[in-house]
Amino acid sequence: xxxxxxxxxxxxxxxxxxxxxxxxxxxxxxxxxxxxxxxxxxxxxxxxxxxxxxxxxxxxxxxxxxxxxxxxxxxxxxxxxxxxxxxxxxxxxxxxxxxxxxxxxxxxxxxxxxxxxxxxxxxxxxxxxxxxxxxxxxxxxxxxxxxxxxxxxxxxx
Amino acid sequence: xxxxxxxxxxxxxxxxxxxxxxxxxxxxxxxxxxxxxxxxxxxxxxxxxxxxxxxxxxxxxxxxxxxxxxxxxxxxxxxxxxxxxxxxxxxxxxxxxxxxxx
Numbered sequence: 349x350x351x352x353x354x355x356x357x358x359x360x361x362x363x364x365x366x367x368x369x370x371x372x373x374x375x376x377x378x379x380x381x382x383x384x385x386x387x388x389x390x391x392x393x394x395x396x397x398x399x400x401x402x403x404x405x406x407x408x409x410x411x412x413x414x415x416x417x418x419x420x421x422x423x424x425x426x427x428x429x430x431x432x433x434x435x436x437x438x439x440x441x442x443x444x445x446x447x448x449x450x451x452x453x454x455x456x457x458x459x460x461x462x463x464x465x466x467x468x469x470x471x472x473x474x475x476x477x478x479x480x481x482x483x484x485x486x487x488x489x490x491x492x493x494x495x496x497x498x499x500x501x502x503x504x505x
Numbered sequence: 506x507x508x509x510x511x512x513x514x515x516x517x518x519x520x521x522x523x524x525x526x527x528x529x530x531x532x533x534x535x536x537x538x539x540x541x542x543x544x545x546x547x548x549x550x551x552x553x554x555x556x557x558x559x560x561x562x563x564x565x566x567x568x569x570x571x572x573x574x575x576x577x578x579x580x581x582x583x584x585x586x587x588x589x590x591x592x593x594x595x596x597x598x599x600x601x602x603x604x605x606x607x
Contacts, residue, residue, distance in 0.1 A: 363598070371602065382601050383597045469587055472513070
């Protein structure tokens with residue numbers, strides 16, 4: 349890490365929801381499966397259910413049609429009904445990577461006759477750092493190079 | 506967004522990040538970039554190639570020199586992808602939360 353590194357700006361979105369603060373927070377968390385788009389899926393099997401366990405340390409995961417579970421991250425900060433911070437360990441190719449650490453913060457603020465929901469996805473530079481590590485691992489004797497040598501040795505028998 | 510990992514991997518290297526940051530000040534040639542950096546000119550060229558392949562940097566000919574500059578669309582592609590992803594998710598959330606507000 350250099351002192352002046354490039355940090356991709358966080359992605360920020362917000363939306364206004366005409367509902368009470370408590371209701372909005374409950375639907376977002378305990379009711380996660382009711383609204384999460386099915387197409388936003390990581391598992392090898394089509395997504396049957398998406399779960400956000402409503403507690404600190406709770407798991408954030410999906411359940412596939414075949415019953416398999418794929419974890420996306422976990423609950424880091426749990427401050428109902430105002431704030432929620434989750435880790436998001438899904439890479440750009442929709443693979444889960446337990447070593448990847450990006451964060452999604454969601455804040456719920458009363459506004460007029462509803463709630464303003466602010467979402468921030470940050471620490472995006474982790475994608476780059478992780479990809480670099482993975483590349484280094486693959487690029488050595490134990491990784492693809494080694495496998496290719498084994499393959500070549502076998503193929504040349 | 507299949508190139509997203511590659512884009513971010515390109516700036517994970519500290520030296521490469523320095524090269525990229527120098528370009529943030531304005532377009533420069535390889536020679537300009539190499540001056541003041543603790544790496545050789547060929548190394549800078551190699552970093553520029555990675556940055557270019559990742560869509561972070563663009564180059565153009567100026568006489569006999571090549572001038573490099575930040576490609577504004579590079580990081581934008583990553584953020585646009587995530588932006589749309591979360592936008593879709595929040596729209597679905599709003600629809601559900603407003604179904605039966607209490």
